[in-house]
Every structure is written in C-alpha cells, then in structure tokens.
Amino acid sequence: MTTLDFTTHTVPLDGKAKISAKNVNLWYGEKQALHNINLEVGENQVTALIGPSGCGKSTFLRCLNRMNDTITSCRIQGDIRIDGDDIYAQALDVVHLRARVGMVFQKPNPFPKSIFENVAYGPRLHGLAESKDHMEHIVKSSLERAGLWKEVSDRLQSPGTGLSGGQQQRLCIARAIAVSPEVILMDEPCSALDPIATAKIEELIDELRENFTIAIVTHSMQQAARVSQRTAFFHLGVLVENGPTEGIFTNPVDKRTQDYVTGRFG
Amino acid sequence: MTDVAGKFTVEPFSASAEKRERFNRLLKKRYAAEARFKMWGIVAVSVAVVFLVLLLGSILLQGASAFSTTKVELELYLDPAVIDPQGTKDPQTIASADYNQILRASMSKLFPEVQGRRERRDMMSLLSSGAAYEVAGHVRDNPDLIGQTIRFEVLTDDLVDMLRKGYIERNVPEADRKLNDFQLGIYDKLVATGALGGAFNTELITTGDSREPENAGLWGAVVGSFLTLVVTLGIAFPLGVMAAVYLEEFAPKNRITDMIEVNINNLAAVPSIVFGLLGLAVFLNFFGMPRSAPVVGGLVLALQALPIIIIASRAAIKAVPPSIREAALGMGASPLQTVMHHTLPLSMPGMLTGAILGMAHALGETAPLLMIGMVAFIVDIPSGFSSPATVLPVQIYLWADSPERAFVEKTSAAIIVLLLFLISMNAIAIYLRKKFERKW
Amino acid sequence: MAATHTVSAFDAELNALKTKVLRMGGIAEANVAAAVQAVMRRDKALAERTITSDQRIDVFDSEISELVTRLLALRQPMAIDLRFIVGTLKIATDLERIGDYAKNIAKRTTAIGTAVPTQPMHAIPRMGEMVLSMVKDVLDALSNEDVEKAVAVRDRDAILDELYNSVFRELLTYMMEDPRTITGCTHLLFIAKNLERIGDHATNMAEAVYYIVTGNRMYNDRPKADVTAEITDPSQIA
CATH class of the missing domain: 1.20.5 (Single alpha-helices involved in coiled-coils or other helix-helix interfaces)
Incomplete structure (x- = not known):
C-alpha cells in the first residue's frame, strides 16, 4: 500500500453544530482505524457517512456514543463534544451519554419481548416514566413518531420479533426515541430491508430530523443522497470530503470522492 | 497460457x-x-x-419379577401374655416383644402334625427373618389389637419367593436344592389353602437396604441420590452459570483466561475416579466432613459436573445474538443489566440443557462415590445431607455383588428405577426448558 | 474520466454516448458547411442533400435521449458521470437546433435568387467559417475534456456577434437604398441570423462542456455583443 493521503476537504457547516469531533484518532490494537478526523454534525440535520467497507465510517459513528468502549483493544484519542460536553470526559457517565445519543443498528434487533416492553425498555432503564399511564403514553407517542402505531396498536403484547423486517426496524427506532435522545445514530439501518420498507424508514428519518440530530452510515449512495443534508466521505480511515450532500454527489472536490461516488473503485 | x-x-x-x-x-x-x-x-x-x-x-x-413378592397370610393370636404381660401399652415394650413366638404358635396351629425340632425350624425358616418385625410394627401401630386373633400377611423367605417364581428347580436331588422336600411340602400345602401368594413388592420401593433379599429396598438409595443431586445442582449450576457468564461477558481476553478455558475443557475429560480421590483428600481428610454423606457426594459430583455445565452455558451464551447485546448497550444498559435482562434469560434454555447433561452424568456416577465411602451398607433411609447414604448406581453395584439368587432380579429392578429416575429428571428439565423458551 | 468503472458495461455505455454525440456533432458541422456552400454557389442539389441529411441528426438526437434516459434509470450516475450524461443531453439538443438552422439556411438557396448585392455576400462565408470553427472546437473540447478550448469558443461568440451586427447594418442600408433587394436581403439577413444562432448554440455547448469537466457553471455574464435587438430606427445606424 502506498502512503495515505490525509487531506480533508471540508465545506464549513452553516448553522449550529450538535456534535463536533476534533483530531480523532482510533486504533484497534496496533492498527490505526481512524486518522485525525475533524467533523461537525449539524443540529437537526441528517449527516450521512459514506465510504467503502472498512473505511472507518461505522467506527466513527460508534465513537459518538462510545459503543467502542466494549472492544478492549480499541484506543481512542481526540476530542468529541456534544453541545460542548466532552463525551470522553471522566465525569461523563456512559449511560447518560447513551440516553442522549440513541442508536439504531444494521440488523433490526428488537428484544425478544413484547412490542410494548421493547419501547418501554429505555424509559424503564432510565426511570423516565412516573406512572403506568405515563409509560403507556411514552410508548404510544414513540410508536406514533416511528410511524408504527397504526400497525401495532392492537397487538402491543405480541412479540416484537414477530413483526416484518421493516416494522422491526421502525420498532427499534421507536425504542431509541422513547428516551428522547438528542442525537440518533443509525448504522446502515436499511441494509436488511426491501425497497418499500427502506422508503418508509427514509421518510421517517426526514420527519425525525425536525426534533433530532441524525448521523447515518449507509452503503447506498442513493440513500445518502436522498436523506441527508450533509455527507462525509471516509476512505481508509481518513475523512476525505465533508460538505453539503448536493456538492458531494454532483461536484466532489477530491479525486477519491469522485472515484467512489461514480463507482470507479476496485 | x-x-x-x-x-x-x-x-x-x-x-x-x-x-x-x-x-x-x-x-x-x-x-x-x-x-x-x-x-x-x-x-x-x-x-x-x-x-x-x-x-x-x-x-x-x-x-x-422383582416388583412382586411372596407373602403368606397367617392367623395370629396376639397373646397379651407374650406381648405386654404388664398391660403397660407402652409402644417400646410392645415393639420389643417376642413375636417369633406368636408366629411359631400360628404355624403350629396350621401344621399340628409337624413335631420335630428340626422340622419346626425348617418350617419357620420359610418365613422371612423380618416377619416378626413386620408384626411388631403392625401391633405397635394398633395396640388395640392385642388379645385378638388377626389375619396378617407376612413376607416369606426369599427362597420361597424364588420357588414361586420358578427359579428353584424341584426335580433336582434334594441335596443340591436350597429347600428340602419337607419345606416343599409345607409350601405346597400353603399354596393349596390359598394362604400363600404373590403381592406387589412395596418393600422394594419403600425400605432401605437389607442383607435379606425379601426385605431389601431402594428407597434409601433413591433418597440418597436425590439429596446428592440436590447438593450437586445447588452448587454446580449457579457456579457454572456464573463462571460461564464471567468468562464470556466480562473476562478480559488474555493468556490467563485462555488457560482457564483450556483447563476447563480438560477438566471435563478427567476420569471420575480422580474426582473421588480429590474428594477423599480434600473434603474428608482435610475438612473432616462426614463419610458416606450426600453432602460430600454432592460436592464431588458438583466438581465433576461443573465443567460440563460451564461449557454448555458458554455455548448457550455465545448463541445469543450479539445484536441483542448491542441493542441493550445502545439503550444505555450497563453490562450487568445487559446480562441480567437479556443474555441470561435468552441463554437459560441452553444452560438448562447443560445442567441436564451434567446431572444425568452425576446421577449415573459410581466411581468417585466409592472413594468417599458411599459404598457402605446402609439400612436407614438418610434423614439429611450429612447422614450416611448410598445412591442408586452404588446400590446396583452392591446388589450385583450379592450372592443370593434373589438379588439378581433386584439388581435389574434397581436399574429400572434408576432409569425411571433419569427419565423423570430429564422430563422435568425439558418441561422447564420449554416453559422458558415459550416465554420469549 | 481517467480510471475505469468497476462495472465495465457502464464505461462502454458512456463511451457509446460520447461517440454518438461526437458523430452527431460531425454531421451537424458538415451540414452547416454544406448549407453555407450551397447558398454561396446557389447549388440546389447540395442544398437538397443538406436538407435530407438533417433527418440523420434528428435520429441521433432521439437515440441520445433514449440512451441518456436508460443510463439515468439503470446506472444512477453520480458526479462526473451525472454531469457528463446530463451535459451530453443538452449538447445533443443544441446540435439538433444547429442542424435545423443549417437546414433552414439550405432551404433559402432557391429563394435567395440572384438579386442579391455581392458585397454583404462576402460576410456570410466568413461568418460560416467562424461558426464552423466554433462548433468544431467545442466538439474537440468535449472529446478531450479541454476546458480552455471551451472558454475560447465562448469568447469567440462575441466576435461572431459583432460580425452579425455589421452584416445587419449593411443589409439594412442596402434595403433602404434599393427596395428591389429586400427579398434577397431578408433571406441573407435570416441566414446571418441563423449563423449567429448557431454560434449561440456552440456557446451553450461550450458551457455544457465546461460544466461537465469542472462541475462549475461558466460565469453567467457572458459578453453579449448582439445589439440588433435594440435597433428601432434606421437613422441610428451609423
């Protein structure tokens, strides 16, 4: 392998940054997975992270709610702030962080419990509901916001795993928003879904943008183009280009971005 | 090219x-x-x-055939002069009276023609040596019967039982037979009057071991096995599950945990007699725990079942999809909450399967128990975890070793009981497993 | 488009599109040249051939539209590919218009007759040559992704416009002097106007090439030298 090109082209964010990452480096054991990442995620925007497999986009996403903590060989350096709070500070509790930063995963992974219990899990964990009625309200409104209420209102007690793939993923989104996070991270949320279910999720993402800041990792450039306002392109652990989605897909600055979005890699 | x-x-x-x-x-x-x-x-x-x-x-x-036994119905005059001459009605006195005298009187009445001392002895030897205790127990429990004449069934000797079941050949020379012609005559008369006949062998299931085959039962061994398994399960299951959870979910992945893992796998293959020796050296000699006790047997078997349970539990935990764990962690659950809320309940059916395997293994184990003295001849039903006991497989071993012809069928009967024990244990475990599975 | 696509069929289709556009451009260029020549020589046969040849351009145009639609639907092109595909669609439209103008010029061969002043007739081939070089250069620019050439074409449009202005004034003067020449001069005026329009389309194409290659718009305030739209009173003509 030739030497890495560490240049980053950034079109500055106009508007408020919700998350700002500065000089983030990350190692898995001896191997460096992220090289000096500087990225801002705008408030109430959808920021798409794209790039080939193993480029570090998922790794970076997982830095934002410290899911990488569970990997013992993982070492991280740099500064990541949400609304100015350093999320890797000693004083900050990771449970607190994850209540602020929800996550939706690649494979729909509802708990093998009832639909109600799935959504109620987070609020129960963090003690958000004051009464049974309050909990029911939280569950209902979360399912409504996830666009699932109409489909499941008559079978809240049936298992969440019995839903279709797309419904399961929306259930996972409902579960994530039930604790009223500020940020929702999505790690390829549609990769296991059919186009109609994907379209529903994309529509949902667009609606959620009003209340949440969303960062989404996706392998589908079309999806990134459809749902995001800003796009960040990662390659070999380097943030190559970061700017408004339109610019990335019509007129990328960097040759690597150009090659990737036009399908000239490999 | x-x-x-x-x-x-x-x-x-x-x-x-x-x-x-x-x-x-x-x-x-x-x-x-x-x-x-x-x-x-x-x-x-x-x-x-x-x-x-x-x-x-x-x-x-x-x-x-061991599940039926041979009994003879006798007319017994419960003579107060023999049982309770002072009329104290004290159970101790009643129980310790000479009931053989009453049995003799009854038999003499039945066969007045038998006069010789030798013949009388042969006649009485047709009854079980435990017959007097049976009568004693009955009278002690019903003291009002004293002075009355009752019809009471007493066990016959195991040779009579064998004769009835056809295991003793009549047409061999008398000298080669365990029963002589005179005894055969008495037997035939008793059969003719209808006094002698077969009955379900409740003794086999309700009493402890005995040197007399007709009195020997399995209950002591069943209770001993049960108590031992309770100890084994109580120790091995929580320990095994905790070890598995720690190793899978919390332990850092380094050389030490690798070594522990290898050793656990090796432990599952260690011959069981080694565990017996370990138990002998550690529990009996070092800690001075009681010999032949279910608690020690349980401890030794727990050691043996532990690796099996750990391995099965780890496999069950590994089978829980990582996505569930991620989901819980992503919601802000702590690692412990993740284990308690999701991993453990989801892997419980698999863990129970491991426990069933381990327990079944432990139930059939004989060798290590020999080393800690559970091979002793114990008549009493064990009353607690520290009282002397034996277990079913050891009982089978003991009976198989006994010379009496009647123990041959008893051995097979004990094996049947052991298998039933195993099947019912597995059935319970499978039921529990299904119940757990359905909950999700 | 240095590296090749992972999906080689995509490359093949893009090349096919490029080839089609360039061939269409070649035909349009030839038609313009032939039309001008036909007018100059009053060659009716050549004019006829030119008019018939325009059908080929129209066929190319519809083929290119189809290919572009197909590429957009099946390949979901991004960045340079997207710009190239959209740009060629625009260029094809421009070329189709150029073809129409050439046809229109050729049609006037008979009508123009002989009653035409010879002086302004010299301006037509000059305009024709200029327009031809613009069309040729813009096609070269597309073929070689040559931005500078495209910018040069755009800049030349101003000169063409100047030329057209002078022809306009000249013809107007002739018509005022001798009303018998009005028919001929009007035709010449239309021919000159058509050539000027071809130049505008060449400029459009140059802008499209610029966008394809750079991703940016050529700045919008392109020099406009055609002032004939503002002339109302013949006395204004100096």
Whole structure:
C-alpha cells in the first residue's frame, strides 16, 4: 500500500453544530482505524457517512456514543463534544451519554419481548416514566413518531420479533426515541430491508430530523443522497470530503470522492 | 497460457454421444454412492436400536419379577401374655416383644402334625427373618389389637419367593436344592389353602437396604441420590452459570483466561475416579466432613459436573445474538443489566440443557462415590445431607455383588428405577426448558 | 474520466454516448458547411442533400435521449458521470437546433435568387467559417475534456456577434437604398441570423462542456455583443 493521503476537504457547516469531533484518532490494537478526523454534525440535520467497507465510517459513528468502549483493544484519542460536553470526559457517565445519543443498528434487533416492553425498555432503564399511564403514553407517542402505531396498536403484547423486517426496524427506532435522545445514530439501518420498507424508514428519518440530530452510515449512495443534508466521505480511515450532500454527489472536490461516488473503485 | 487454453477446450457434456454416456455413467455412480451411504446410515441406526432394545428388554425381563413378592397370610393370636404381660401399652415394650413366638404358635396351629425340632425350624425358616418385625410394627401401630386373633400377611423367605417364581428347580436331588422336600411340602400345602401368594413388592420401593433379599429396598438409595443431586445442582449450576457468564461477558481476553478455558475443557475429560480421590483428600481428610454423606457426594459430583455445565452455558451464551447485546448497550444498559435482562434469560434454555447433561452424568456416577465411602451398607433411609447414604448406581453395584439368587432380579429392578429416575429428571428439565423458551 | 468503472458495461455505455454525440456533432458541422456552400454557389442539389441529411441528426438526437434516459434509470450516475450524461443531453439538443438552422439556411438557396448585392455576400462565408470553427472546437473540447478550448469558443461568440451586427447594418442600408433587394436581403439577413444562432448554440455547448469537466457553471455574464435587438430606427445606424 502506498502512503495515505490525509487531506480533508471540508465545506464549513452553516448553522449550529450538535456534535463536533476534533483530531480523532482510533486504533484497534496496533492498527490505526481512524486518522485525525475533524467533523461537525449539524443540529437537526441528517449527516450521512459514506465510504467503502472498512473505511472507518461505522467506527466513527460508534465513537459518538462510545459503543467502542466494549472492544478492549480499541484506543481512542481526540476530542468529541456534544453541545460542548466532552463525551470522553471522566465525569461523563456512559449511560447518560447513551440516553442522549440513541442508536439504531444494521440488523433490526428488537428484544425478544413484547412490542410494548421493547419501547418501554429505555424509559424503564432510565426511570423516565412516573406512572403506568405515563409509560403507556411514552410508548404510544414513540410508536406514533416511528410511524408504527397504526400497525401495532392492537397487538402491543405480541412479540416484537414477530413483526416484518421493516416494522422491526421502525420498532427499534421507536425504542431509541422513547428516551428522547438528542442525537440518533443509525448504522446502515436499511441494509436488511426491501425497497418499500427502506422508503418508509427514509421518510421517517426526514420527519425525525425536525426534533433530532441524525448521523447515518449507509452503503447506498442513493440513500445518502436522498436523506441527508450533509455527507462525509471516509476512505481508509481518513475523512476525505465533508460538505453539503448536493456538492458531494454532483461536484466532489477530491479525486477519491469522485472515484467512489461514480463507482470507479476496485 | 494461450496454447494451454487452446489444447484443453471444455465441451459441454451434450456435445457428443460418448460424452453424454460418460456423464450418465458418472451420474449413476454418484446416485449409487448416495444410496450406499444412506444404507450404511440405516444399518448403523438399526444396530444401535437393536442393542438398546436388547439391553432394555433383558433388564425389563429380569427386573419385572422383582416388583412382586411372596407373602403368606397367617392367623395370629396376639397373646397379651407374650406381648405386654404388664398391660403397660407402652409402644417400646410392645415393639420389643417376642413375636417369633406368636408366629411359631400360628404355624403350629396350621401344621399340628409337624413335631420335630428340626422340622419346626425348617418350617419357620420359610418365613422371612423380618416377619416378626413386620408384626411388631403392625401391633405397635394398633395396640388395640392385642388379645385378638388377626389375619396378617407376612413376607416369606426369599427362597420361597424364588420357588414361586420358578427359579428353584424341584426335580433336582434334594441335596443340591436350597429347600428340602419337607419345606416343599409345607409350601405346597400353603399354596393349596390359598394362604400363600404373590403381592406387589412395596418393600422394594419403600425400605432401605437389607442383607435379606425379601426385605431389601431402594428407597434409601433413591433418597440418597436425590439429596446428592440436590447438593450437586445447588452448587454446580449457579457456579457454572456464573463462571460461564464471567468468562464470556466480562473476562478480559488474555493468556490467563485462555488457560482457564483450556483447563476447563480438560477438566471435563478427567476420569471420575480422580474426582473421588480429590474428594477423599480434600473434603474428608482435610475438612473432616462426614463419610458416606450426600453432602460430600454432592460436592464431588458438583466438581465433576461443573465443567460440563460451564461449557454448555458458554455455548448457550455465545448463541445469543450479539445484536441483542448491542441493542441493550445502545439503550444505555450497563453490562450487568445487559446480562441480567437479556443474555441470561435468552441463554437459560441452553444452560438448562447443560445442567441436564451434567446431572444425568452425576446421577449415573459410581466411581468417585466409592472413594468417599458411599459404598457402605446402609439400612436407614438418610434423614439429611450429612447422614450416611448410598445412591442408586452404588446400590446396583452392591446388589450385583450379592450372592443370593434373589438379588439378581433386584439388581435389574434397581436399574429400572434408576432409569425411571433419569427419565423423570430429564422430563422435568425439558418441561422447564420449554416453559422458558415459550416465554420469549 | 481517467480510471475505469468497476462495472465495465457502464464505461462502454458512456463511451457509446460520447461517440454518438461526437458523430452527431460531425454531421451537424458538415451540414452547416454544406448549407453555407450551397447558398454561396446557389447549388440546389447540395442544398437538397443538406436538407435530407438533417433527418440523420434528428435520429441521433432521439437515440441520445433514449440512451441518456436508460443510463439515468439503470446506472444512477453520480458526479462526473451525472454531469457528463446530463451535459451530453443538452449538447445533443443544441446540435439538433444547429442542424435545423443549417437546414433552414439550405432551404433559402432557391429563394435567395440572384438579386442579391455581392458585397454583404462576402460576410456570410466568413461568418460560416467562424461558426464552423466554433462548433468544431467545442466538439474537440468535449472529446478531450479541454476546458480552455471551451472558454475560447465562448469568447469567440462575441466576435461572431459583432460580425452579425455589421452584416445587419449593411443589409439594412442596402434595403433602404434599393427596395428591389429586400427579398434577397431578408433571406441573407435570416441566414446571418441563423449563423449567429448557431454560434449561440456552440456557446451553450461550450458551457455544457465546461460544466461537465469542472462541475462549475461558466460565469453567467457572458459578453453579449448582439445589439440588433435594440435597433428601432434606421437613422441610428451609423
């Protein structure tokens, strides 16, 4: 392998940054997975992270709610702030962080419990509901916001795993928003879904943008183009280009971005 | 490259008749190989089934007769002068009276023609040596019967039982027979009057061990096995599950945990007698725990079942999809909450399977228990975890070793009981497993 | 488009599109040249051939539209590919218009007759040559992704416009002097106007090439030298 090109082209964010990452480096054991990442995620925007497999986009996403903590060989350096709070500070509790930063995963992974219990899990964990009625309200409104209420209102007690793939993923989104996070991270949320279910999720993402800041990792450039306002392109652990989605897909600055979005890699 | 490609062109098999024929030949060969493989599989399964049927059949055939016993109904005059001359009604006095005298009187009344001392002794030896205790127990429990004449069934000697079941040949010379002609005569008369007959062998299931085959029972061993298994399960299951959870979910992945893992796997393969020696050295000699006690047996068997449970539990935990764990962590659950809320409940069915395996193993184990003295001859039903006890497989071993003809069928009967014990244990575990599974 | 696509069929289709556009451009270029020549020589046969040849351009145009639609639907092109595909669609439209203008010029061969002043007739071939070089250069620019050439074409449009202005004034003067020349001069005026329009389309194409290659718009305030739209009173003509 030739030497890495560490240049980053950034079109500055106009508007408020919700998350700002500065000089983030990350190692898995001896191997460096992220090289000096500087990225801002705008408030109430959808920021798409794209790039080939193993480029570090998922790794970076997982830095934002410290899911990488569970990997013992993982070492991280740099500064990541949400609304100015350093999320890797000693004083900050990771449970607190994850209540602020929800996550939706690649494979729909509802708990093998009832639909109600799935959504109620987070609020129960963090003690958000004051009464049974309050909990029911939280569950209902979360399912409504996830666009699932109409489909499941008559079978809240049936298992969440019995839903279709797309419904399961929306259930996972409902579960994530039930604790009223500020940020929702999505790690390829549609990769296991059919186009109609994907379209529903994309529509949902667009609606959620009003209340949440969303960062989404996706392998589908079309999806990134459809749902995001800003796009960040990662390659070999380097943030190559970061700017408004339109610019990335019509007129990328960097040759690597150009090659990737036009399908000239490999 | 190009000339090679030019030399070897691949033609489709339909290109020529010759090729097609060769293709069909290969195809036929393939199907034949498949059919042969299937046949061998069926043969293997059939052999296994035949062996199983033979084994179970022979045990059932031999053991079934042990569930019936031979009793004789006698008219007993409960003479107050013999039982309770002072009229104290004290249970102790009543129980310790000479009931053999009453039995003798009854038999004499039945057979007044028997006069000789020797004949009388032969006649009385047809009754079980425990018969007097049976009567004593009955009278002690019902003191109002004293002074009355009651009809009471007492056990016969095991030789009479064998005779009735046809295991003693009548047409061999008297000297080679365990029962002489006189005794056969008495037996035939008793049968003729209808006093002597078969009955369900409640003794086998309700009493402890005995030197007399007609009095020997399994209950002591069943209770001993149960108590031992309770100790084993109580220790091995929580320990095994905790160890598995720690190793899978919390332990750092380094050389030490690797070594522990290898050692646990090796431990599962250690011969059971070694665990017995360990128990002898550590629990009995070092800690001074009681000999022959279920608590020690349970501890030793727990040591043996532990690796099996750990391995099965780890496999069950590994089988829980990581996505569930991620989901819980992503919601802000702590690692412990993740384990308690999701991993453990989801892996519980698998863990229970491991526990069933371990327990079944432990139930059938004999060797380590021999080392800690559970092979002793114990008549009493164990009353607690520290009282002397024996277990079913050891009981089988002991009976199989006994010279009396009657113990042959008893051994098979004990095996049947052991198997029933195993089956019911597994049934309970499978039921529990299904219940857990359905909850999700 | 240095590296090749992972999906080689995509490359093949993009090349096919490029080839089609360039061939269409070649035909349009030839038609313009032929039309101008036909007018100059009053060659009716050549004019006829030119008019018939325009059908080929129209066929190319519809083929290119189809290919572009197909590429957009099946390949979901991004960045340079997207710009190239959209740009060629625009260029094809421009070329189709150029073809129409050439046809229109050729049609006037008969009508123009002989009653035409010779002086302004010299301006037509000059305009024709200029327009041809613009069309040729813009096609070269597309073929070689040559931005500078495209910018040069755009800049030349101003000169063409100047030329057209002078022809306009000249013809107007002739018509005022001798009303018998009005028919001929009007035709010449239309021919000049058509050539000027071809130049505008060449400029459009140059802008499209610029966008394809750079991703940016050529700045919008392109020099406009055609002032004839503002002339109302013949006395204004100096």
